[in-house]
Amino acid sequence: xxLFTAVLIGVAMxxxxxxxxxxxxxxxxGIIVGQMQLRNFIMLKVFFTAVATGAVVLAAMHGFGYVKLxxxxxxxxxxxxxxxxxxxxxxxxxxxxxxxxxxxxxxYRDAIFTLVGGLGGAIAYSYAEPMLSKTFLADGAGKLxxxxxxxxxxxxxxxxLAALCTVIVVVLERIFPSAAELGRDVDxxxxxxxxxxxxxxxxxxx
Amino acid sequence: MLxxxxxxxxxxxxxxxxxxxxxxxxxLIETALGASSSYVTVGGLIxxxxxPSILRIDYVAKHVALTGKxxxxxxxxAGIAIGAFVSMKLSxxxxxxxxxxxxxxxxxxxxxxxxxxxxxxxxxxxxxxxxADGCTSGHGLSxxxxxxxxxMVAVAAMxxxxxxxxxxxxxxx
Numbered sequence: 541x542x543l544f545t546a547v548l549i550g551v552a553m554x555x556x557x558x559x560x561x562x563x564x565x566x567x568x569x570g571i572i573v574g575q576m577q578l579r580n581f582i583m584l585k586v587f588f589t590a591v592a593t594g595a596v597v598l599a600a601m602h603g604f605g606y607v608k609l610x611x612x613x614x615x616x617x618x619x620x621x622x623x624x625x626x627x628x629x630x631x632x633x634x635x636x637x638x639x640x641x642x643x644x645x646x647x648y649r650d651a652i653f654t655l656v657g658g659l660g661g662a663i664a665y666s667y668a669e670p671m672l673s674k675t676f677l678a679d680g681a682g683k684l685x686x687x688x689x690x691x692x693x694x695x696x697x698x699x700x701l702a703a704l705c706t707v708i709v710v711v712l713e714r715i716f717p718s719a720a721e722l723g724r725d726v727d728x729x730x731x732x733x734x735x736x737x738x739x740x741x742x743x744x745x746x
Numbered sequence: 747m748l749x750x751x752x753x754x755x756x757x758x759x760x761x762x763x764x765x766x767x768x769x770x771x772x773x774l775i776e777t778a779l780g781a782s783s784s785y786v787t788v789g790g791l792i793x794x795x796x797x798p799s800i801l802r803i804d805y806v807a808k809h810v811a812l813t814g815k816x817x818x819x820x821x822x823x824a825g826i827a828i829g830a831f832v833s834m835k836l837s838x839x840x841x842x843x844x845x846x847x848x849x850x851x852x853x854x855x856x857x858x859x860x861x862x863x864x865x866x867x868x869x870x871x872x873x874x875x876x877x878a879d880g881c882t883s884g885h886g887l888s889x890x891x892x893x894x895x896x897x898m899v900a901v902a903a904m905x906x907x908x909x910x911x912x913x914x915x916x917x918x919x
Contacts, residue, residue, distance in 0.1 A: 541774070546814030547821040549774055553767055554825015557779075561826065562833035563752070564760030570847040576905075576912035585757040586764070587886060593765020594779075594891035598772070607772040612879055612889055614896030622878025623885075623900040627907025629871025631916065632863055634845065636882040637875055638781035640868065641823045645830030649843040650857075650864040657868025662785035663793045664869070665876040669805040677877065684895040697893050709758070718757055726753045726839055729847050 558642050567642035569634025570728025574721075576631040580728055581716040585709055592705035599698035609694065615680035629661075753839045764887065771888075775818050778888030781826075782875035783809060784819040789872075851916040878903070 561567040566586045574580025601607045630636050633654045635643055640658065643651030665672075672678070687697030723729045748755060764779075771779050790806040800806050809816060834840065849855040852863060875881040878900045880889060886904070889897020 541814050543812055543814055543817055546775060546818040549770065550818040550821025551825040551828070553770055554822040554827075555829035555832070556825075557764060557767060557822065558826035558829020558831075559750075559833045560755075560760040560763040560829075562830040562839075563755035563837075564757045565754050566757065566760065567830065569845040573847060573851055573912060573916060576908040577916065577918055578909065578913075579918070582757050586761045587882075589758045589761025590764040590887050591890050593762045594768040594887055595765075595893075597766060597769050598891055601769070601772060608776070609892050610772075610776075610778055611892045611894035612885065612896055614894070614899065615879065616896065616899060619878050619885075619896050619900040620903045622874045622876070623903025624907035625870050625874025626878055626881060627874070627904040627909075628911040629867045629869075629874055630882070630904065631908040631911040632867035633871050634848070634851075634867075635871075636781075637785065637872060638823060638826060638881065638883050641781075641826040642830035645827035646834045646839075647831075647841040647843070648845060650845075650848070650860050653861045653864040654868035654871070657865035658785050658872040659789040659792065659868075660865075661869035661872030661874075662782075662789040662876055663800075665873050666786055666790055666793070666800065666803060666806045666809075669876075670803055672877070673805075680896070686893040686895055686898075689895070694893065698891065701891070701893060722754055725846075727841070727845055727847070729845070 557638070558645060561639055561642040562646055565722060565726050565728065567635070567639040567646065568727045569643070569648070570723065570730075571721075572636070572639065572728075573631065573634045574728050574730070576627075580721050580730070581712050582718060582721050582728070585712055585718065588705040588709045588712075592702040592709070595698040595702040595705070599695035599702070602698075603693070603695035609685075611683050611685055613680050613682055614684040615678065617679060618677045621677070633657075750833070751836050751838075753837045765891075768888065768891065775815060777815050777818070778884065778892065779822075780819060780880065780884030780888060781823050782872060782881040782884060783816070784823050785872050786810075786876060787816050787820050850919065853917050874907075 575583035687694045786809040790810045885897040885900040
């Protein structure tokens with residue numbers, strides 16, 4: 541495919557992605573920090589719904605032979621250490637590498653600093669990569685896929701995963717109703733704890 | 747409820763829309779949704795203006811190469827900013843320059859302090875994402891849906907690191 545076409549497809553898909561991130565409010569620092577403080581669960585709700593949907597469409601597309609899967613190799617040390625560092629960054633940025641662009645688009649000025657810092661971090665890693673790739677961080681178990689390990693077809697495993705995600709999301713919605721998690725200005729900035737639930741819902745309904 | 751002018755959609759509708767984006771990603775680009783590789787593509791290109799020798803690092807050369815996958819992802823993240831901007835304009839959900847939650851979470855209303863934290867957070871966020879070989883999108887959305895064991899480990903580590911950091915460093919009231 542010509543580069544130009546790939547870029548056009550990327551922009552079109554990104555606009556849809558950005559719309560979904562903005563409308564769901566999951567790009568808000570208040571929602572992401574609230575998730576990490578375990579008092580706002582919109583981020584996990586969007587995440588598990590997107591994983592379930594992705595698993596269903598991949599189960600269908602792979603099951604009928606339309607696509608090849610592209611799982612990343614399991615590099616346990618790098619996955620764990622890198623994941624912990626990335627998580628610390630997400631909490632303090634109130635963003636992840638994709639949602640920070642939605643924050644820039646929606647007008648948060650501090651997100652520009654997050655973005656520039658992110659480019660710096662990627663450059664720093666690039667300089668360190670030739671050295672790091674000679675250490676234990678490059679050790680891994682190859683492309684491990686759960687369904688292959690269990691000896692079941694991918695589509696079966698993917699549908700089970702989708703079902704599990706759906707159950708988690710239903711339970712989350714039961715315990716933490718979404719209407720009470722948005723806040724007055726749909727930014728996840730919630731009144732202090734102890735405010736009665738019906739007051740929060742009244743705020744959300746305004 | 748799905749109006750383009752409303753300020754918020756259900757998280758489930760948004761999650762379904764995001765999950766459906768795997769269809770064009772796999773069918774047209776033959777890859778999965780991801781975001782953090784694009785920082786190496788753009789960062790490597792910018793760094794090469796100052797230090798052309800960075801392009802001799804295989805990792806950088808591979809990411810800045812003019813391939814559809816590399817630049818599709820750069821276009822994707824740029825599109826995210828455009829989509830969020832248009833969505834915000836249509837709904838009128840204008841944002842302040844800094845989210846009001848930061849004054850409380852950081853214990854300071856100083857913009858300079860927030861900008862410094864944001865820069866440092868962005869730096870470690872991408873360093874960690876590249877070390878783990880993926881972020882909330884590549885490992886989280888795509889790797890998990892493909893039942894990749896490494897991605898599930900990475901996602902668990904992300905949330906563990908994020909929750910521990912938020913509880914240790916960010917205030918709640």
